[in-house]
Amino acid sequence: MNKNVLNDLYATAARLPDKPAYCSDTVTLTFAEVLQRTESIATCLHMRGICKRPVVVFMRKSPMEITAFFGVIAGGDFYVPLDEEMPDSRIRLILENVKSPLVICDADTIEKARQFDLMGGELALYEELIHTEPDRAALDAIRRAAIDTDPIYIVFTSGSTGIPKGVAACHRSVLDYIEQLSEVLAFDEDTVFGNQAPLYFDACLKDVYSTIKFGATTWLIPQRLFSFPIALVEYLNEHRINTICWVVSALTMVSALGTFKTVKPQYLRTVAFGSEVFPIRQFRLWREAVPSATFTNLYGPTEGTGMCCWYRADRDFADDEVIPIGRPFANREILLLRADGTLAGDGEEGEICIRGTAVTLGYYNDPERTAQAFVQNPLNTAYPEIIYKTGDIGRRNAEGDLVFVSRRDHQIKHMGHRIELGEIEANVDMLDSIQMSACVYDNARQKIVLYYVGDADEPSLTTALKGKLPRYMLPNRLVRLEKLPQTANGKIDRVTLKNMAQGK
Amino acid sequence: MDELLHILNELHPDIDFTTREHLIDDIILDSFDIVTLIAEIGEEFDVTITADKIVPANFNSAKALYALIQELQDEA
Numbered sequence: 001m002n003k004n005v006l007n008d009l010y011a012t013a014a015r016l017p018d019k020p021a022y023c024s025d026t027v028t029l030t031f032a033e034v035l036q037r038t039e040s041i042a043t044c045l046h047m048r049g050i051c052k053r054p055v056v057v058f059m060r061k062s063p064m065e066i067t068a069f070f071g072v073i074a075g076g077d078f079y080v081p082l083d084e085e086m087p088d089s090r091i092r093l094i095l096e097n098v099k100s101p102l103v104i105c106d107a108d109t110i111e112k113a114r115q116f117d118l119m120g121g122e123l124a125l126y127e128e129l130i131h132t133e134p135d136r137a138a139l140d141a142i143r144r145a146a147i148d149t150d151p152i153y154i155v156f157t158s159g160s161t162g163i164p165k166g167v168a169a170c171h172r173s174v175l176d177y178i179e180q181l182s183e184v185l186a187f188d189e190d191t192v193f194g195n196q197a198p199l200y201f202d203a204c205l206k207d208v209y210s211t212i213k214f215g216a217t218t219w220l221i222p223q224r225l226f227s228f229p230i231a232l233v234e235y236l237n238e239h240r241i242n243t244i245c246w247v248v249s250a251l252t253m254v255s256a257l258g259t260f261k262t263v264k265p266q267y268l269r270t271v272a273f274g275s276e277v278f279p280i281r282q283f284r285l286w287r288e289a290v291p292s293a294t295f296t297n298l299y300g301p302t303e304g305t306g307m308c309c310w311y312r313a314d315r316d317f318a319d320d321e322v323i324p325i326g327r328p329f330a331n332r333e334i335l336l337l338r339a340d341g342t343l344a345g346d347g348e349e350g351e352i353c354i355r356g357t358a359v360t361l362g363y364y365n366d367p368e369r370t371a372q373a374f375v376q377n378p379l380n381t382a383y384p385e386i387i388y389k390t391g392d393i394g395r396r397n398a399e400g401d402l403v404f405v406s407r408r409d410h411q412i413k414h415m416g417h418r419i420e421l422g423e424i425e426a427n428v429d430m431l432d433s434i435q436m437s438a439c440v441y442d443n444a445r446q447k448i449v450l451y452y453v454g455d456a457d458e459p460s461l462t463t464a465l466k467g468k469l470p471r472y473m474l475p476n477r478l479v480r481l482e483k484l485p486q487t488a489n490g491k492i493d494r495v496t497l498k499n500m501a502q503g504k
Numbered sequence: 505m506d507e508l509l510h511i512l513n514e515l516h517p518d519i520d521f522t523t524r525e526h527l528i529d530d531i532i533l534d535s536f537d538i539v540t541l542i543a544e545i546g547e548e549f550d551v552t553i554t555a556d557k558i559v560p561a562n563f564n565s566a567k568a569l570y571a572l573i574q575e576l577q578d579e580a
Contacts (some may be wrong), residue, residue, distance in 0.1 A: 006559060154562055174565075224560075226535040227534060227538045228558055229558060250535070253538075253539055459518045462517045463514065463518040476515070476540070479515065
């Protein structure tokens, strides 16, 4: 039984040593090179006595960053990706949570890394780590001793209190996920991925780990191309990219701006999308532009290791129809639970809960919030069995497919990112010049609207928030009010605010 | 030009768009901003910015963007 995600890398590097594995505009790393760098980095960790610890990787998105991830795993540790795009306060909170003994940087990030309290951790330069002579005997011993329930990464997601949550996932969950996903999406050695997802989210697992499993190739698409649709499609064609797993907003950017009148993707055969509702008009434009490709809707929270459910969108949909999230991948079950913990009836709404190997280990160093969401299966009183409560409300339609209905709380999806509106408010309320604030989402215009009471003007508030929130969480509109509307029992009246935001 | 600056300032109140000339290269405008701008410019100025006009040179400064809008208005 395969119990280590890196076994795939060893096998593929032996079979296809000279094939490009990960490519960017400036660098191509073959499988042999990926393995060599992985082993060097792992050997460094071993020589420093770092084992079963979180290791921060703070690098610019690149093929090299992926080898740093693998190096950390090969050393028997788990990686924690940080990114320059993260605001300083978030980086600080992550460093405080994980207390990593080592922070791996590159030449582009090391100056920024020096500005932080590393909580006793040391800084190491990637370029220096990769010249270490591999100690294969030691690495073999680490791999043999590893258990498939050991973590391999922690990725951080938005938390409503203002403190992000670190989701830790193990070998077995990732192996299982990639196996089930690749069966549904038919990945193979000829697959050429066009990666869009940032490497600091679990969304990139699809491209990164399928590449080593099959000996495929992944192109890391430069982020700026996602602003310039014609250049983006030309890039797909130039590199013969045939598989894309993108957030919906990246796909609609291309179709909505009329790109297909000028250029169409020539090689695409697999288009997977998720994280948001795909507007049917845009979906139709894509199907017309690439009629031979299969389109698959994916759904799943980070806590369920990447994606959990899939739906093959192989027919036309009416304008007001919503593409279902479908059925779970093999080896996991979706329970729709009522508030009292019993199963929802036919067609009844319930909270989407995940059962199986896909359920991650929990929130790192955060037992309280872990206990709230990772709970004993209420249908099983016989032995311990943890399920994950997503907070998403869904129901099954007449065909038995799951359909997303709404959120139980104030979490939203914006440009493919999962955001707790409460985290934005918590950061705004921390500012001296603010008395109170409330955030709502204008679904129609896809804008985060912040209402606030206080002395701060809009430019200074924006500037202050840029140091605290990731760019994708910054409010798109700021509105200063004399006071916030309240409900009869004195709470902030979010319904009124939402109607104001949507111009009703 | 004032209407355009208003739209830009709504997106980024902390940026002085009259002086910046590398809005794309300095990553001030991202993908979300470009999509929003195209929609709002379309409404405000009654022009359609087609995909072939969505290139960095047209979005690097308010001046360049305004020149594009005028060009499209002249064509219409």
